[in-house]
Amino acid sequence: MSQYVPGLQGVPATRSAISDLDGQKGILTYRGYKIVDLARHSTFEETAYLLIHGELPSAEELARFDDKLRRNRHVKYNVREIMKFLPITGHPMEMLQTAVASLGMFYPGEECLTGSGSCADLDYVENMTVKTLATMGTIVAMWEHMRNGEDPVSPRADMGYAENLLYMLTGEEPDPLHARIMDACLVLHAEHTINASTFAALVCGSTLAAPNQVVASAVGTLAGPLHGGANQRVLQMLEEIGSPDNVDAWLQETLANRGTVWGFGHREYKVKDPRAVILQERMEELREHKDGDVSPLFDIAVRLEEEGAKRLGPKGIHPNVDFYSGILYAEMGIPSDQFTPLFAISRTAGWLAHWREQLVNNRIYRPTQEYVGERVREYVPLDER
Ligand code: ACO
Numbered sequence: 426m427s428q429y430v431p432g433l434q435g436v437p438a439t440r441s442a443i444s445d446l447d448g449q450k451g452i453l454t455y456r457g458y459k460i461v462d463l464a465r466h467s468t469f470e471e472t473a474y475l476l477i478h479g480e481l482p483s484a485e486e487l488a489r490f491d492d493k494l495r496r497n498r499h500v501k502y503n504v505r506e507i508m509k510f511l512p513i514t515g516h517p518m519e520m521l522q523t524a525v526a527s528l529g530m531f532y533p534g535e536e537c538l539t540g541s542g543s544c545a546d547l548d549y550v551e552n553m554t555v556k557t558l559a560t561m562g563t564i565v566a567m568w569e570h571m572r573n574g575e576d577p578v579s580p581r582a583d584m585g586y587a588e589n590l591l592y593m594l595t596g597e598e599p600d601p602l603h604a605r606i607m608d609a610c611l612v613l614h615a616e617h618t619i620n621a622s623t624f625a626a627l628v629c630g631s632t633l634a635a636p637n638q639v640v641a642s643a644v645g646t647l648a649g650p651l652h653g654g655a656n657q658r659v660l661q662m663l664e665e666i667g668s669p670d671n672v673d674a675w676l677q678e679t680l681a682n683r684g685t686v687w688g689f690g691h692r693e694y695k696v697k698d699p700r701a702v703i704l705q706e707r708m709e710e711l712r713e714h715k716d717g718d719v720s721p722l723f724d725i726a727v728r729l730e731e732e733g734a735k736r737l738g739p740k741g742i743h744p745n746v747d748f749y750s751g752i753l754y755a756e757m758g759i760p761s762d763q764f765t766p767l768f769a770i771s772r773t774a775g776w777l778a779h780w781r782e783q784l785v786n787n788r789i790y791r792p793t794q795e796y797v798g799e800r801v802r803e804y805v806p807l808d809e810r
Contacts, residue, residue, distance in 0.1 A: 429795045434692065438624055443476060443778050444616045448693040453700065455616055456480070464703050469586045469611035470494060473558060473774035476616050477781060490555075491585075497559035498580035498589070500524075500567065501531050505577070508564075513572040517565065517766045518648040524564045525557070526641035532556060535635035538784065550784070553636040554777045561640075561770040562586065566593030569763060587611055590770070595758055602714050603757045606707045610750060613700045614768050616775030617746075618693070622647040626776040630783055631790045643776045644769050650687075653772075656747040656764040658687035660722065660755060668721075669728040676732050688748030689733055695741035704749035711756055723752050 430436050446453045453460040456475050463472050470491045474482045482490060507527050511520050529535065537549035567577035578593045587608035591599035599607075617623070625646035630639045647653035666675045679686060691698055705727075712719045730744055737743070751764045759767070 432692075438619055439627060439779075439783065441619065441779065441782060442479070443775070443782060444618050446618055446693055448691070448695050451694060451696040451699045451702070453617070460613060460699055461703060464609045464612050467612055469608055469615065469771065469774075472612045472615050476774050476778040477554060493555045494559045494586065495580075495582045497556050498563050498582070500560050500563045503531065504528070504564070505567065505571075508568060508571060516648070517568055517572075517762055518644060518654070518769070520568050521561075521564060521766050521769060522641050522644040522648070524568075525561070525637050525644060528557065528560070528637035529635045532637070533635075535633070535638075538633045538635070550636070550781060554781065557636055557640055557777065558773050561773050562590040563593060565763065565766040565770055566590060568766075569594050569760070570596070591757065594763070599757070602711065606711060606753060607757065609703065609707060610753065610767070611771040613703060613746065614750075614771035616772070616778065619779075621649075621652050622772065623776060623779050627779055627783055628790045630780040631787060633787065636777065636780060639780050640773055640776055643772070647769055647772065648765060653747075653765045653768045655687050655745070656751040656754075656768065657761045659726075659747055660751040660761045660764070662687045663722040663725045663729070663752070666725050666729070669724050672725060672728040672732050676729065676736060680736060686729070686733060686737065686742075688744055688751075689737055690742040691745045694743065694745065697743040698745040698748075700746040701744040701748050704746070704753060705744075708749055708753050708756075711753065715756075719756055720752065722755070726752060 442456070444453065444455050445457075455463060455472065456479055458467075458475070458481075463475075467475075471482060471487055474487060474490050478486075504524055504527055508520060508524055511523065532553060534549045534553070537547050563577075563580050570577045578596045580593055581589050584592060585604070585608070587610075588599055588604040590611075591604055591607050619627075622643040626639045626643040629642035630636075634642075650658055666672055676686065678684075688701075708719070708723055712723065726749065730748070734743070750768075751761060754764050754767060755761065
């Protein structure tokens, strides 16, 4: 019927009203609102509400949603017990996937999804949306302390999502600028059309699996270095380059060997990712706030972007969202293997928005394939082979 397209490039896999992007102009919108405006004026809570419910909330709606998020931050003791048995040397994304997958054991109810009628108005859908979104941050922060042999820091209900997240991660009340920057990072990573992890979420959700399983599938997909795992690789790459003076030679050698410049390139954007533009601005703001006292990796990144523009720019390969995010997180004292979990916390809003959108008119994903194997043949008994 139709032609096989590797990576499904350009093949519409769903119909969605959640976000849109113009890869030629570098414009990303959530429900029609430009990401640059949301990063400047909104909060993660408000943006999550927008993605999930389709409209910006009124003051009262936002207060109610935010209050629910704050009241759902605690993680069950038994989830903590499960986490305790995981090896501290494991990657936090593996831990996160395990912990999220376990939530369904403690909050059963996926049979609500198999009942008749629209699922979008079920209490279960709403409660699990809030519960999952609220606990993602707590799980990630708990692990930071548990793997260092410390007790986790309990969430605080008097702080917004971003501020509380930084507080739980570091154990200290964060610098207000750090909290604002973290909030913007959460807004910027919350949604991005039908990317690999969102597609994984939709495939899982189309079987009417429970929302924690939907998010666990997406977390596993986000973990790979070609997707969310790139932010950690960027920092390693900048450390390896070591100095702005080494950028030219490093880039030349990497490209000659067909290596990867982490944090560069995107299936959809042929110009600089608008999220990278905003994250770079935030990094400049932080540098000013700290009187220039930021990691030298930032200068290496800026030089790499300049040199990359000459060599990769003509192919439409430019910095993506992962290029500057890690440098910012590192400035806030966050270890590099926690960068992708931070991405997952935020993207949970988008994954669950897509899950809910799909539930209203669900059809199980069941694509076809082009078979290239052997045709029907006779079985050969073992002693004749
Ligand atoms: N460094 C070096 N070369 C690159 C890069 C890069 N970062 N990105 C693409 N290219 C080259 C490819 O080698 C290929 O070259 P060729 O035509 O000579 O074979 C050409 O550009 C096209 O690249 P594809 O991999 O076919 O592009 P695709 O759309 O499939 O991949 C991807 C996009 C996976 C993001 C790719 O650009 C990449 O690997 N980037 C590095 C990893 C990264 O930063 N990922 C995060 C993406 S953002 C996100 O997921 C949140």
